[in-house]
Amino acid sequence: MTYSHIAGGETHRFDTLAHVLAAASPLRSGDELAGLAAPSEANRVAARYVLADLPLTTFLEDLVVPHEHDEITRLIIDSHDAVAFAAFRSMTVGDLRDWLLADTTDGPALERASRALTAEMVAAVSKLMRNQDLIAVAARIEVVTKFRNTIGRKGHLSTRLQPNHPSDDPRGIAATILDGLLQGTGDAVIGINPASDSVKNCTDLLKALDTFRQEFDIPTQSCVLTHVTNSIQIIEAGGPVDLVFQSIAGTEAANNGFGVNLAVLKEAHEAALSLNRGTLGNNVMYFETGQGAPLSAGAHHGVDQQTLEVRAYAVAKAFDPLLLNTVVGFIGPEYLFNGKQVIRAGLEDHFCAKLMGLPMGCDICYTNHVDADQDDMDTLMCLLGAAGVNFVICVPGSDDVMLSYQSLAFEDARWMHGNFNTRPAPEFDAWLTRMGLGRDADRRALPDLGDFAKRAGLVA
Amino acid sequence: MTEMKSSLTSNLRHLTPARLRLEAGGGAAKLSSVLDFQACHANARDAIRTPVDWRGVTEALGDAAAIQVHSRAETRDIYIRRPDLGRRLRDEDAALLPEGPFDIAIVVADGLSAHAINDTGGALVASLLQAFADLSVAPVVLAEQGRVGLGDEIGAHLGAALVLILVGERPGLSVTNSIGAYLTRNPRVGTPDSARNCVSNIHGKGGLSIADATHKINWLVRHARKLGVTGVGLKDLSDTVPLLGD
Known part of the structure; x- marks a missing residue:
């Protein structure tokens, strides 16, 4: 036709x-x-x-x-x-x-x-x-998901605290988590992209995250963003997996390139559910997507990248995720060339996923060969704040020192809360207040960093 | 008390290269942090946009012969938009390459960082040429607007059994001058990345030194020659298994 x-x-x-x-x-x-x-x-x-x-x-x-x-x-x-x-x-x-x-x-x-x-x-x-x-x-769509807290309610904005380290040093990661918590982030997930994908390394990182979370009794979830088959192995060996992560795309052939299909995602979903670790709900999956992934795998079937991106959301929807985010500016300038294209794609991805009923967040980000800068990210952050994005990703000072790209900073989350009148997930917000880290905390009575560092195992 | 706190903060900062702030209820980022970030980003952008000083690279090679070629990506803008063109040799440049056979060919490409090639490219090639003294080595090929895959076509034209391409890596905020080295046996257009071995992070800012990079690459070259394979079939055990004397 x-x-x-x-x-x-x-x-x-x-x-x-x-x-x-x-x-x-x-x-x-x-x-x-x-x-x-x-x-x-x-x-x-x-x-x-x-x-x-x-x-x-x-x-x-x-x-x-x-x-x-x-x-x-x-x-x-x-x-x-x-x-x-x-x-x-x-x-x-x-x-x-x-x-x-x-x-x-x-x-x-x-x-x-x-x-x-x-x-x-x-x-x-x-x-x-x-x-x-x-x-x-x-902005009119509300998609609420739960694991140890409640994400996505109107008037709330959550954050992924991304404490990546170039050599996965556990103390370097702990210091970064501390920095993020001090600035009120981490309610969507504390999620590490590991530098080494070995099952042993990922298990060690998961255990460290879980110990940290329990020490401070934080109502949030942790994740090590490794391949879904690694997560299945870790679950089978009794590792503390809160959320199973996977990058997904909108064609079967592109997902083959990621080494996944619907059957293995189903297996992983069931494995994570079997652990029953969520206290408030059972959304146990975390997915990332990005326009251009199928083309880079030579698996686009002559279909434009935005249409294929939305098909990836159909995959996500089948597994009832806690979190889904586009890594919009990360895929590279051969897919989204400049700030204008990244901003448009970020808004499309957010709208399309929300209209499909998904808990959409965004990694508001760029690599250094994309023609974009912090002003473009500020613009996209404002637009997604107005659109009611479920969560954003934050790293110290906007600089991811493992993946070598720029995302939002911890301070940006505070900025968004202030300007869009939002709060973190209610359970996490209450925890921040208990810890003396809430938005309205008395600046003269902030908690003692030394005590925090001690409990995080960073000083004797 | 303030002194104790600042020494704690400084101890924590030493645990990671991340831009830690370690202040509760911080508010807007400090101007010094904002400007430092901008300076680093500007440096990274310049590393991508500045042309390589090829004359300087040639001088660093001393007596070794060098041939300059260009990919099919005519400009930096095209290079960034069209990865496929950066992997192919400009038609007329094939005639510049002598026919081998050679044991190995070394290609130096700008990739995404002129700073990397300007700072380390010439010296790294000179060090590798010494390590390969017993092998028949093709004239060094200097490739403008080149990606990793460009080495395949160049290596095939040269009749090289192995091609080693040194490429400027995508700059980060902290390191803008890092080289990645990719070794491919029996190079042909369209060789998949799984058939290569990579030694990355070669730079002078806490990365792999020229001496260490030379050792690692030479180890891979000797084992690739012995096993007849590169890529997933050749595991980098250069830290534990001794160099072969071949």
């Missing part, structure tokens, strides 16, 4: 639905690299006209990644909720955009939409939305 639009006497023809979706995407280097970007600005807008008039049912019939070749397509199509979709069945993509932006479309209505819409429908509508639209709709 071909699609076309006539504008200014010129006919813009698109051979496939994937071409319409790709051409309609705001410009980004990854789609240019894949040869999928609109050849002109006029063509890009023509594709949006085509998209606006497409019935949503098109996406159930014309599958951008073939059903027989891809288990994620099968997951999306075979588990589609036709009953929930009935209310949307007669809409075009343009109608859906208008419905999302209507004043009468409230939280419960958006929750029903999350069960009705497929990843491709959500990606399609996002391409017709301006940045302010992506913010306005996301």
